[in-house]
Amino acid sequence: MRRTTENKNHVLFLVHRKELIDQIQNTLIMSGVDMKHVTLGMVQTIVRRLDRTPQPELIVIDESHHILASSYKKIIEYFHEARVIGFTATPVRINGGGLGDINDTLIEKVNAKWLIENNFLSPYKYFAPEVIQTNNLDIKRTGEYDITQLDEQFNQRKVWGDVIKHYQKLANGEQAILYASSLYQSQKMAASFEQVGITAAHIDGKTPKTERDHIIQQFRNGDIKVLCNLDLIGEGFDVPDCSTVIMLRPTQSLSLYIQQSMRGMRYRPGKTSIIIDHVGNVSRFGLPDMERTWTLEPKKGSNSKKAEAPVKICPDCFMTVLSSNKQCEHCGNEFKVEVKPIQMDDAAELQEITEPIFKVDYSSPNDCKNMKELYDYAKQHNYKRGWAYHQGKVRGFIK
Template sequence: MTTHNKNNVLFLVHRKELIDQIRNTLQSNDVDMDFVTLGMVQTIVRRLDKTVTPSLIIIDESHHVLANSYKKIIAHFSTALVVGFTATPVRLSGGGLGDINDILIEKVTAKWLIENNFLSPYKYYAPEIVHTDALNIKRTGEFDMSSLDDQFNTRMIWGDVIRHYQKLADGEQAILYASSIYQSEKMAASFNSVGIYASHIDGKTPKTIRDDIIKRFREGDIKVLCNLDLIGEGFDVPDCSTVIMLRPTQSLSLYIQQSMRGMRYRPGKTSIIIDHVGNVTRFGLPDMERTWSLEPKKGSNATKAEAPVKICKECFMTVSQTAKKCEHCGTEFKVEIKAVEVDEAAELKEVKEFNIKIVCHKPEDCQDMHDLYAYAESKGYKRGWAYHRGKSMGFIK
């Protein structure tokens, strides 16, 4: 290893909560810590002149690497080799990370990890009780969460969340992702009120209290651990089987990190994902095959059009768009048929095409622009999406 050759290594993380666990991992793998500078990027960027010049820079969760702080560090230590690790090599806007990285190395997929017992299999349920269609999008490309607290209160969503947990994962240890501190604290209190022991933590929770809560979660005393954007990227938490998603996102990276948090492998375990905010309709199932690219422009790895799933109306199980019946409850899916309304006062005209639209299961099944527009309408996509997809498929010259 580099440190065994007495070369200095700079290891960058983006959260202070990750430093201790990464240090423990490096030490347990016989890394000579005398040659490792382990620190938060926010700290290192302010102390560049006081940081030992590294031969190698390692970046954890490197999909953040396009931030100016990372760029400044890399430019300052321009002779160092740079290696980044991430499960989701994509920025929020949808493009790749080619501005910084030269080579993208992909070894395994999520499906391979499940099939080879590195991740547990899962069941995905999507009872969408939070309405996200009216949320504004901020300049960063992410949802504006400011109106969600009102929706939670006026629609009494707290009880719905608990009922679905009891129905789909009763008694299982769960991590709940909220969209505000208020929601997280309210959900913890709501679970406790019905005898399901829960606690809340966030980035401002004192370390001693946070460590104690995680310890009790690890020991099984706490059943539901509610948090706001803390137990996500790289954060090492005790094994649990269930994830409850109350935080809508436009970020594929954040979606994968959070939805797969309960999939740490254990023999006989099946992870349960309960998505109350429709994230699966934006991104598809967490282990679906995706084409990653370093290209900086917007690509297919982020567009919601590549989310070929459907949700059982009986049990909320989420399955592939091509499935003929629900694998959980057995409900058979019917072919979606939409009839065009007829104006009775209109003149009779010769019928040259059927006034019925058979909606294709996926874009690749579409035979012409008529099919694509029908598909877009069924998914709630804009007609512009169908136009650009039609050009790429050769329907429009």
């Protein structure tokens, strides 16, 4: 971009979120790019102003795994003589396919393991203490889970107290970013942390910019410990360094999973990032720094939603490790009894590894207030569903 603008040629830089524009502009200025010859804008804006946008010699696309969207295609076709360069940490579509419909060449120089080994990313520990059932969730046309159903699970399982306990146990006092599955959940979690004396705040895409900037500055200053959000702090979003990520959002997207799980891995000497996965994303994708074979092929292949290697969870501390490990890297527990590997395409397998605080806390069937609680009680006590059905009939839950 610097060389292009030095030659008085124009550059079009496309982003998909307005929150990214300021930080990218500052980076370009620091890098000596002549901004008089740069159009920097959201793809949604540029696609409406094609006839008013200067002809670019070069098009640069940030987070270019979005490139197959119709708006990007329209811009590229309109400026068909321009060279196009896209950057992404996750060159894969949400359905697992490649990006070869638009891109000609894939250039991959380093991977996540190399970045960790060479101190560009911090090492991490991954914990998966609980799994929300996803096998019975509806998937929308976008390929993601239905938010309403996720809210219902969140309420029924009453997980907010457990999320707080795990934060206190695994990352007490560390600054954390929490990814929620809905606006309601994010706001509720922020309030729940506040109730136990842990400073927290919620932001989302509709939070006014001045308020959002103030909250992020408070987070930067350490005045806020847990920053809850709904998909805002994701691709390219510049937030202060933190060490901990709390995942309450199950996803079908490998791209989103990598972006969010590695958000706390900005390098700092002596730092170890903590990833607390309450929704079993690791069971769908494997560990975030697994070596993956990226390809531009527009068909499902090695980038499918199954992980490349099985993992298992330590029954003592709940850290996620490779199934080949004979000892837990976190607590030193030796796996004398084989822990059943998690099936990468079945999140429900993680239900075998639970902590007591996640178990249903009903001392008798009389404590159950609806059929959901009765079925949970039956599952905990190894009773058949027919038993729960009969108890529900007796109690008037089923007419």
